[in-house]
Amino acid sequence: MRRLLALALPLVAAAGVLPAVAAPAESSRAAVVRIALPTDDGEHLEVELRAIARSSASYLAVSVTFCDPDCQGPRYYAGALPKGSLTADADTAAAHLEAVIGGIPFEVTWRPAERSGAVVGSLHGGGSGADSTFAIYNGAPATAVVTISTGDCTTDATVGDEHEVSTSAAGNDIAAPLSRLRLRPTDAPSCSA
Numbered sequence: 001m002r003r004l005l006a007l008a009l010p011l012v013a014a015a016g017v018l019p020a021v022a023a024p025a026e027s028s029r030a031a032v033v034r035i036a037l038p039t040d041d042g043e044h045l046e047v048e049l050r051a052i053a054r055s056s057a058s059y060l061a062v063s064v065t066f067c068d069p070d071c072q073g074p075r076y077y078a079g080a081l082p083k084g085s086l087t088a089d090a091d092t093a094a095a096h097l098e099a100v101i102g103g104i105p106f107e108v109t110w111r112p113a114e115r116s117g118a119v120v121g122s123l124h125g126g127g128s129g130a131d132s133t134f135a136i137y138n139g140a141p142a143t144a145v146v147t148i149s150t151g152d153c154t155t156d157a158t159v160g161d162e163h164e165v166s167t168s169a170a171g172n173d174i175a176a177p178l179s180r181l182r183l184r185p186t187d188a189p190s191c192s193a
Contacts, residue, residue, distance in 0.1 A: 029088035031095035079178030102183030113141035151188020
């Protein structure tokens with residue numbers, strides 16, 4: 001993991017997105033799952049949950065895309081999770097999240113996948129001006145069970161290591177506070193997002 005971080009950060013810096021003095025990199029465990037939530041009139045929301053277990057506190061990043069049937073650009077939300085709402089195993093693709101997200105109770109359980117598969121990697125981030133955050137993620141295959149009040153579903157997911165660098169204490173200023181997110185599903189989630 002440190003090798004990947006050592007290779008990627010100079011690339012990000014060379015692209016001119018990191019200032020000469022950036023905050024130190026923070027390593028954490030992250031669990032990622034994508035689902036679709038049906039809404040009125042055959043529309044749906046594609047939702048990605050990225051639950052991050054940091055040494056200081058757990059954190060949740062959510063991207064929401066409205067589809068009717070064509071999908072619009074995603075909206076991003078992020079914020080701290082209540083203490084004890086996320087656990088992530090340090091060595092396997094196992095994690096558990098129990099939290100109210102967008103006004104509805106969610107429970108997500110990630111377990112190591114029984115299938116063999118490649119590790120999923122990504123470089124993601126964003127922000128504007130001096131307030132940006134970039135992360136490198138290496139996730140191992142997992143199976144996630146997503147449960148909300150209207151039902152549940154099971155899907156492929158990932159759990160792994162994430163290394164993040166922020167250019168300021170504000171981090172990514174593009175993401176709205178998690179408290180502003182409102183979800184109103186009309187039926188069970190779909191795990192084909």
